[in-house]
Amino acid sequence: MGIIIKQSLRNAIISYIGIIIGFVTTIQLYPHILEADQFGLTRILIAISTISVQIITFGIPNSVIKFFPALSKKTNNPSGIFWAFLIPPAIGFLAYSLILIFFRDFVISFYDSGSGLLGEYYLYIIPLVLFTVSFSVLNSFVKAQFNTVFASFLQDIFLRVMMILDLVLFYFDFITFDTFMLIFIGSYALLYLLLFGYALKEKLLNFKPVLQIFDKDTREKIRSYSFYSFFSGLTMLLIGNIDLIMVGTFNGLEQTGIYAIALYVGSVITVPKKSITKISFPVIAAAFQRNDIQNVKEVYKQTSLNQFLTGLIIYIGVIANIDNLYEMLPKEYVDGSIVIIIIGLGNLLEMVTGANGQIIIASKYFRFDFYSSWILVILAITLNAVLIPVFGLQGAALATAASIFTYNIIKVIFVWVKFEMQPFTWKLLGLLATGIATLLLSYLVPQFENIYVDIAIRSICMAAVYFAAVWIFKLSDEVNNFISEQLKRVLKN
Numbered sequence: 001m002g003i004i005i006k007q008s009l010r011n012a013i014i015s016y017i018g019i020i021i022g023f024v025t026t027i028q029l030y031p032h033i034l035e036a037d038q039f040g041l042t043r044i045l046i047a048i049s050t051i052s053v054q055i056i057t058f059g060i061p062n063s064v065i066k067f068f069p070a071l072s073k074k075t076n077n078p079s080g081i082f083w084a085f086l087i088p089p090a091i092g093f094l095a096y097s098l099i100l101i102f103f104r105d106f107v108i109s110f111y112d113s114g115s116g117l118l119g120e121y122y123l124y125i126i127p128l129v130l131f132t133v134s135f136s137v138l139n140s141f142v143k144a145q146f147n148t149v150f151a152s153f154l155q156d157i158f159l160r161v162m163m164i165l166d167l168v169l170f171y172f173d174f175i176t177f178d179t180f181m182l183i184f185i186g187s188y189a190l191l192y193l194l195l196f197g198y199a200l201k202e203k204l205l206n207f208k209p210v211l212q213i214f215d216k217d218t219r220e221k222i223r224s225y226s227f228y229s230f231f232s233g234l235t236m237l238l239i240g241n242i243d244l245i246m247v248g249t250f251n252g253l254e255q256t257g258i259y260a261i262a263l264y265v266g267s268v269i270t271v272p273k274k275s276i277t278k279i280s281f282p283v284i285a286a287a288f289q290r291n292d293i294q295n296v297k298e299v300y301k302q303t304s305l306n307q308f309l310t311g312l313i314i315y316i317g318v319i320a321n322i323d324n325l326y327e328m329l330p331k332e333y334v335d336g337s338i339v340i341i342i343i344g345l346g347n348l349l350e351m352v353t354g355a356n357g358q359i360i361i362a363s364k365y366f367r368f369d370f371y372s373s374w375i376l377v378i379l380a381i382t383l384n385a386v387l388i389p390v391f392g393l394q395g396a397a398l399a400t401a402a403s404i405f406t407y408n409i410i411k412v413i414f415v416w417v418k419f420e421m422q423p424f425t426w427k428l429l430g431l432l433a434t435g436i437a438t439l440l441l442s443y444l445v446p447q448f449e450n451i452y453v454d455i456a457i458r459s460i461c462m463a464a465v466y467f468a469a470v471w472i473f474k475l476s477d478e479v480n481n482f483i484s485e486q487l488k489r490v491l492k493n
Contacts, residue, residue: 010149015271018156025163033171041117042184045128048107052129053136056092059229060085061140063222065282066362068144069289074213082141083209088226089133097126124185131188138195138205144285145204148278154191162187228370229361235373242377243396246384251392259393262336265318265325266343266397272310273351276303280355285362296359297421302478304354304423309431309476311351313466315344316439317459324451339397346401349408354423356411365418372414376407427475434469438462 030039064085072078108119139151170180199205247259280303287295318340326334360369380403387395416422442462448454470476471483
C-alpha cells in the first residue's frame with residue numbers, strides 16, 4: 001500500500017495546484033483576453049478531441065494496464081510492448097482523420113454558429129487528436145509500470161502553464177491569433193514528447209518493439225476486453241454531460257451556466273479518488289495476475305478509507321466556505337449552492353465505496369462494468385427527466401447523486417457476491433464523526449471581512465483539527481505514517 005498512498009498524495013497535490021491554475025485560466029484569463037468566438041473555438045477543439053480519444057483508442061488504455069503484468073513475464077524486453085498497443089489506435093487515427101476530412105462541412109455546420117472560425121482552423125483538429133491519443137496510450141503504459149506522478153504534472157500543471165503563457169503573449173500583441181492557435185496545438189505535442197522522453201530516460205520504454213508474444217489467444221482477449229472497456233468509457237462520458245444537457249433542454253442556457261459552476265465545485269471533491277485510481281488500478285491488475293486476492297482486499301478497504309478521509313475534509317471545507325465562494329460570483333449564481341451540497345454528497349458516497357469499479361474491470365468479470373454502466377445511463381436520463389421539471393437545478397443534482405449512489409451500490413454488491421469482499425471498516429464511522437465535529441467547530445471561527453483571508457484561516461483551522469483527530473485516533477495507517485514522518489523531519493531540523 002506504500003506506493004499507492006505515496007503516489008496518490010503527490011497526484012492529489014498536483015491535481016489541486018492544477019485546479020487553482022485552471023480556475024484562474026478559465027475564469028479570469030480566457031474570457032478577458034480572447035473574443036467569445038475565439039474562446040469557444042478552443043473549447044470546441046478540446047471537446048472534439050476528448051470524444052475522439054475515446055473512439056480512436058477503443059478501450060486500449062485500460063487494456064494496457066490490465067494485460068501488461070502478464071505480457072511483461074513473456075519477454076525480456078517489457079519496455080518494447082508499448083509499440084504493439086499503439087498499432088490499433090494508429091489505424092483508428094488514420095481512419096478517423098479520413099472521416100473527419102470527408103465530413104468537414106457537416107462537422108462545421110454542427111458546431112459553428114456563424115463566426116467561421118472553426119472552418120478556418122478545422123484541420124487543427126487532426127494534430128490535436130494525434131498527440132492527445134498518443135499521450136493517452138503512452139500514459140497508460142507508464143501507469144502500468146506504477147509510475148503516475150510525472151504524467152499528472154504534465155496534464156494538470158504544465159499544460160495549463162503553457163496556456164497561460166500563450167494567452168499572455170497574445171494579450172500583449174507579441175503574437176497573432178494564428179500563432180496563438182499554433183502554440184495551443186503545439187502544447188499538446190510538447191506534452192506527449194516530454195512524457196515520451198521521460199519514459200525513455202526512466203527505461204520504461206525503448207525503441208525495440210515486442211510483437212511475438214501477441215499470439216492469437218492474447219489478441220482475442222485484448223480485443224474482447226477493449227470492446228467492453230470502450231463502451232463502459234463511452235457511457236461514463238455520457239454521464240458526465242447528461243445532467244448539463246438536460247438542464248439546458250428544460251431550463252435554458254442561463255440555468256445551465258449556474259449548474260455548470262456548481263457541478264465544477266462539487267467535482268473538486270473527487271480529485272483524491274482520481275489521484276488514488278491512477279496508481280491503485282495497475283496495482284489491482286497486477287494482484288489479479290498473481291492471483292493475490294488478499295492484496296486486492298487490502299487495496300479495496302484502504303482505497304475506501306483514504307478516499308473517504310480526503311473527500312470528507314474537502315466536502316466539509318466546501319460547505320463551511322460556501323458563502324464565501326458565492327461572494328466571488330454574480331448574485332444569480334447563488335441558486336447553485338444547494339446543488340454543490342447534493343452533488344458533493346453523491347461524489348462522497350461514491351468515494352466511500354472504494355475501488356469497486358477497478359476490481360471489476362481488472363477481473364474476469366469486466367463485462368459487468370459495461371452492463372452496469374448502461375444501467376447508470378438509463379437511470380440518470382430517467383431521473384433527470386422526472387426531477388428537473390419539478391425541482392429545477394436541485395432536481396438535476398438529486399438525479400445525478402442518486403444515480404451515482406445506486407450505480408456504486410450495485411458494484412459493491414457484485415464484488416461482495418463474486419469475491420466475498422467489501423470495502424467498509426468501522427474506522428469510517430470514526431471519520432464521519434470527526435468530519436461532523438470539525439464542521440461544527442468551523443462555525444466558531446470568527447468571520448473575517450476579507451473573504452480570501454476568511455477562506456484561508458477557516459480552511460487551515462479545519463484541516464488542522466481534522467488531521468490531528470485522524471492522527472490521535474489512528475483512523476488511517478497511511479496518513480498516520482505520513483504525519484509521523486513529517487513530524488520527525490521537523491523535529492530533526
